[in-house]
Structures are given as structure tokens and as C-alpha cells.
Amino acid sequence: MRRELERLFDLSGKVAVITGGAGLLGIKHAEALMEAGAYCVLADINGEMARTAAAKLIAEKSSRAIGVQTDITNSESVAGLLNQTLQEFGRVDILINNAANNPHYAKLADGLESRRFESFPLGIWNQDIAVGLTGSFLCSQIIGSYLAQQGQGVILNIASDLALIAPDQRIYKEEETPPELQPTKPITYSVVKSGIIGLTRYLATYWADKGVRSNALVPGGVYANQDEKFVIKLTNLIPFQRMAKPDEYKAAVVFLCSEASSYMTGASLVIDGGRTCW
Numbered sequence: 001m002r003r004e005l006e007r008l009f010d011l012s013g014k015v016a017v018i019t020g021g022a023g024l025l026g027i028k029h030a031e032a033l034m035e036a037g038a039y040c041v042l043a044d045i046n047g048e049m050a051r052t053a054a055a056k057l058i059a060e061k062s063s064r065a066i067g068v069q070t071d072i073t074n075s076e077s078v079a080g081l082l083n084q085t086l087q088e089f090g091r092v093d094i095l096i097n098n099a100a101n102n103p104h105y106a107k108l109a110d111g112l113e114s115r116r117f118e119s120f121p122l123g124i125w126n127q128d129i130a131v132g133l134t135g136s137f138l139c140s141q142i143i144g145s146y147l148a149q150q151g152q153g154v155i156l157n158i159a160s161d162l163a164l165i166a167p168d169q170r171i172y173k174e175e176e177t178p179p180e181l182q183p184t185k186p187i188t189y190s191v192v193k194s195g196i197i198g199l200t201r202y203l204a205t206y207w208a209d210k211g212v213r214s215n216a217l218v219p220g221g222v223y224a225n226q227d228e229k230f231v232i233k234l235t236n237l238i239p240f241q242r243m244a245k246p247d248e249y250k251a252a253v254v255f256l257c258s259e260a261s262s263y264m265t266g267a268s269l270v271i272d273g274g275r276t277c278w
Ligand SMILES: NC(=O)c1ccc[n+]([C@@H]2O[C@H](COP(=O)([O-])OP(=O)(O)OC[C@H]3O[C@@H](n4cnc5c(N)ncnc54)[C@H](O)[C@@H]3O)[C@@H](O)[C@H]2O)c1
Pocket: 019, 020, 021, 022, 023, 024, 025, 026, 043, 044, 045, 046, 070, 071, 072, 073, 098, 099, 100, 101, 102, 131, 135, 158, 159, 160, 161, 219, 220, 221, 222, 223
């Protein structure tokens, strides 16, 4: 029984491409997959950070990983990522669409232009959509088509609790700031993350007969030394009364990328300390 369970979660010899692989959660996804036996390609616009992270993972996990400078908003760059993956490892089995612009919230005091909805700059809208949605579309089109052609593979899209609920703008509020300048979670975050769920479902049915599964992970906020007042306001909205630890999505990532979830596609796995059920 134990052997059978181990086999279901085993990713030995599988190859995973992780976009935004040099970021906070991208590295954790890679750690998880490597601990289950996979080799990882950390694709990030910051090539140096991706290569440094890959070197650290190789040393820590005694396994294989590479960092590849990639702009997921550019189809040639994504095609180059697939080529480099195939050159290095000879195969690809898993795509994690993880990269997104992740503005914590826009603060005018930090010299940012207003990101309130009424005056949200079109340029920022285009940038956020390009990374979060167009990037996931291009990676799914180019790498996902390869998976479909070979008749097996997994796509995991990283959404957010804000794909399921609206941001509670009250938690970003600053006491001294006038209403028209109050910081907000930007509109693009909600739109990108809701769109990621749509992409997940679309690909699940589109490639159901090609052996490619497509699911979404729906994580809640990760604690990363955010402002204390903000953390208190946020955790008051979470039944567990705390934010996630960065390691708390690792088991789910292995589950969603392995045979353990073989009958699961088009689904969203919510891990949010209960925030969206309250
Ligand atoms: N951290 C959280 O609390 C949290 C909560 C819920 C969901 N998420 C989601 O998890 C994912 C990862 O979040 P994170 O906190 O690790 O973010 P992060 O900002 O630490 O990492 C994002 C990475 O994406 C890279 N990137 C940006 N533009 C790119 C491009 N054009 N091409 C390739 N790479 C690009 C960045 O260089 C960065 O390394 C995001 O989709 C985010 O929305 C995060």
C-alpha cells in the first residue's frame, strides 16, 4: 500500500518547466518537484536569479535543474525555452504557469502613479495582462501543444484566492491618506487570476483526449515580512488567523503534477486557510 502511494507521487525522471521560477513560490514549486524526483527548468525574465536559484537547488537536492532567461510575453522566447529544455533533458512533462506581476498594493507614497480603478493606467493594465494571461497562454500554446503531441503531460496554473473573491480593499486602507489616494489591490490582479481559472478549464476539455491534464492551484497569501498592520487586517479575514508559510503548497504541487491526481482535470484546488469559505 505504502509502495503504491509512493509510486503515485513519484516524479522520477520527469521534467518540469516553471515560469517565474526565480520568484518566492517558483523556487518552492521546484523544490517540491525535485524532492519527488523531477528535473526542473526555472524560466524567469531575470536570468541571473534563475541560474542562481537552479545552482542552489542542484546543491541542496543533488538533482538536476537549469535556469533559463525567458520573457513569457514573447513567443520566440518561449519557443527558445522549449528548445533549451529539450536540448538539456530530452523531454518535458510538466508546465507550471506561475509567473505573474504580483503588486502587493499600489502605494502613492512609494512614488507610484495612482492605481485606483478610476485612473488605472492603461500601460500597467497591458503589462499585467501580458505577463499573467498572455504569458500563460503562450506557454500553454507552445509547451502545452508539445505535451499534447506526445500524448501525456500536466499543466498546473497558479491562481490566487483573489480568483474566487474580490479583494477586500479595506485591508489596504491607510488612515492618514485621503480617499482618492487610498492604495488598492489593482484590478488587473483579479482579472488575471480569474482568467487563469478560465484557461485551466479550457485546456482541460480541449486536451482531455490527448492525455494532458490542466488544473489550478488557488493559494492564499504567503507571509513574507509584510507590514504588521496589514497582516493583522488580512489574517482577521482568514479562519486560521494566519497567512500561509511558503512551504505549505509544496505537497499540493506534487499531488497536482503526479499520477496521484490522475482523475483530476479542470479543477481548482483551494488552499487558503479557509479565507474563501468564510
Ligand atoms: N506570494 C503570494 O502570497 C501569492 C498568493 C497567491 C498567489 N500567488 C501567485 O503565485 C505566483 C508566484 O508568486 P510569487 O509570490 O512567487 O511572485 P514573485 O514576484 O516572487 O515571482 C514572480 C516571478 O515572475 C517573474 N516574471 C515576471 N515577469 C516575467 C516574464 N515576462 N517572463 C518570465 N518571468 C517573469 C519575476 O521575475 C519573478 O521572479 C503568482 O502567479 C502569484 O500571483 C502568490
